[in-house]
Amino acid sequence: MKRIFLKYCITMICFGAALPLSAKILHEERSLYSTIVVTQTGNTRCLQFDVRSEQRSQSCIDVRRPKQMVFSYTRMSITSVLFAEAPKNILVIGLGGGTLPTAFHALLPQARIDVVEIDPAVISVAKSFFNFQPTSNLIVHAQDARVWTKRALLGPTRYDIIVLDAFNGEYIPEHLMTQEYLTETKSLLTPTGVLLANTFTGSNLYHNESTTYAKVFGPFINFRIPESANRMIVAPNIKPTDTQLKARAAVWSDRLQPYGVPIVRFARLLTKQRREKPDWRQNARVLTDQYAPANLLQSGDE
Amino acid sequence: MTYLIYLLAFTGGFVIMSLELLGGRVLAPYFGSSIYVWGSIITVFMLSLSLGYLIGGRWSIRNPSLMRFGGIFIVGALLMYPLVSFAEPVMQWIFKSISDPRYGSLAASTFLFMAPTIILGMISPYSVRLLVVSIERSGQVAGRLYFVSTLGSALGTLITSFYFVLHFEINTILLMLTLALLSMSALAIMCDKFGWYGDAE
Numbered sequence: 001m002k003r004i005f006l007k008y009c010i011t012m013i014c015f016g017a018a019l020p021l022s023a024k025i026l027h028e029e030r031s032l033y034s035t036i037v038v039t040q041t042g043n044t045r046c047l048q049f050d051v052r053s054e055q056r057s058q059s060c061i062d063v064r065r066p067k068q069m070v071f072s073y074t075r076m077s078i079t080s081v082l083f084a085e086a087p088k089n090i091l092v093i094g095l096g097g098g099t100l101p102t103a104f105h106a107l108l109p110q111a112r113i114d115v116v117e118i119d120p121a122v123i124s125v126a127k128s129f130f131n132f133q134p135t136s137n138l139i140v141h142a143q144d145a146r147v148w149t150k151r152a153l154l155g156p157t158r159y160d161i162i163v164l165d166a167f168n169g170e171y172i173p174e175h176l177m178t179q180e181y182l183t184e185t186k187s188l189l190t191p192t193g194v195l196l197a198n199t200f201t202g203s204n205l206y207h208n209e210s211t212t213y214a215k216v217f218g219p220f221i222n223f224r225i226p227e228s229a230n231r232m233i234v235a236p237n238i239k240p241t242d243t244q245l246k247a248r249a250a251v252w253s254d255r256l257q258p259y260g261v262p263i264v265r266f267a268r269l270l271t272k273q274r275r276e277k278p279d280w281r282q283n284a285r286v287l288t289d290q291y292a293p294a295n296l297l298q299s300g301d302e
Numbered sequence: 303m304t305y306l307i308y309l310l311a312f313t314g315g316f317v318i319m320s321l322e323l324l325g326g327r328v329l330a331p332y333f334g335s336s337i338y339v340w341g342s343i344i345t346v347f348m349l350s351l352s353l354g355y356l357i358g359g360r361w362s363i364r365n366p367s368l369m370r371f372g373g374i375f376i377v378g379a380l381l382m383y384p385l386v387s388f389a390e391p392v393m394q395w396i397f398k399s400i401s402d403p404r405y406g407s408l409a410a411s412t413f414l415f416m417a418p419t420i421i422l423g424m425i426s427p428y429s430v431r432l433l434v435v436s437i438e439r440s441g442q443v444a445g446r447l448y449f450v451s452t453l454g455s456a457l458g459t460l461i462t463s464f465y466f467v468l469h470f471e472i473n474t475i476l477l478m479l480t481l482a483l484l485s486m487s488a489l490a491i492m493c494d495k496f497g498w499y500g501d502a503e
Contacts, residue, residue: 032336032337033336118334118336143334143403144333144334144335144336144403146330146331146332146334147332147333147334147403150331150332150397151401154398173335174330174335175330175331175334175335178331180331181331288471289327289330289331289472290471290472290473291467291470291471291472292327292467293467293468296467296468297468
């Protein structure tokens with residue numbers, strides 16, 4: 001309940017409290033993996049994966065200013081550019097409306113971006129309603145991320161930035177939240193790469209997920225911003241100094257303006273938060289392929 | 303003896319469904335957890351059970367005994383437990399040779415789960431053979447037998463998915479299922495040896 005409430009709060013902060021009343025449904029579809037609903041409220045168009053809880057938006061755009069990032073976690077994900085300079089290969093797990101890969105593609109047109117999304121229906125909805133346009137440098141793969149990752153490991157490509165955001169709400173793919181999967185994903189990183197993961201807060205799973213990431217990546221930055229309940233795990237292979245982080249943020253600042261990403265403030269928060277002590281239970285059991293009851297842990301309140 | 307056979311059939315049903323559920327977990331790291339992975343698992347289990355029924359029924363014609371019945375459980379246990387160490391290399395090999403995860407998961411389920419499930423499928427018809435003493439009662443006996451073993455399956459499904467996975471590793475659960483099968487066979491064989499027979503129906 002707590003998590004639902006938090007998500008509700010986030011959404012409310014994003015849209016203002018009066019908006020749900022006038023939401024118009026543009027498209028509704030039952031796919032193999034979820035129920036996909038596209039709604040529009042004023043100029044905000046959203047992709048939702050669950051009709052039962054009204055405000056479970058996965059991805060939103062402002063149709064007048066499509067670059068503007070409506071959601072905190074997409075804005076937070078952009079901070080990856082501070083850790084991996086001039087990235088050549090970017091991997092995004094989980095498409096949603098495609099806001100993040102589209103932004104990466106616009107900001108770093110030379111980079112090759114691979115997106116892995118299990119649900120073909122989500123891909124076609126992202127194309128028709130959210131301006132998601134694959135190109136020769138922005139490629140979307142309709143596959144299970146675990147299977148895709150295992151196969152990618154057999155190939156030569158390694159990634160400078162990996163963003164994990166495969167968790168859309170009701171059901172967590174448990175095989176994407178284990179020590180083994182994270183180890184495989186870590187092996188896809190370049191020696192100077194960075195991994196970011198949008199994770200769950202507000203339930204028992206927070207602790208298990210944290211110890212699992214810590215087990216694989218060692219100490220990571222527990223990135224949080226005051227205006228959101230999201231927690232972003234930032235695990236860079238090379239840790240830039242505070243000065244470097246701030247300098248890079250200053251360089252990116254203007255270019256990120258249209259996206260609504262306050263990168264200078266984010267960099268300041270990152271330099272502060274990288275020194276903070278873990279706020280999760282250190283003895284929480286690490287999730288593995290052998291032990292992965294993520295959904296059961298998630299449904300139990302903290 | 304009647305209760306003993308029902309107990310064994312119950313355990314067989316429990317183990318079959320517990321194993322089937324664990325199958326999804328075992329395959330997920332290589333083939334994902336999409337609907338086709340479950341499709342593969344269920345297909346293989348259904349196919350194996352159907353073969354097991356056929357073989358078990360055939361095998362029950364000559365010299366049916368508790369001893370042989372217990373033997374089914376030992377063989378089932380011996381074919382199931384190696385999953386703990388063989389599942390990984392088998393899946394690795396299949397993953398590298400078959401790129402389509404649908405056929406990959408089908409091949410993997412066949413390799414990993416077919417043999418133990420065929421053996422476990424033999425339990426039901428063999429139980430019927432041991433329990434039936436008259437034609438008039440045969441339908442009732444079969445009905446009770448299905449009732450008990452399917453009840454075992456229901457409980458195996460529920461307990462595995464609700465509680466076992468929350469507390470134990472997959473390999474630990476497999477060990478527990480193996481031990482359950484072995485203790486059932488020990489019980490059957492002891493009853494046979496020491497002649498603890500009651501009256502059959």
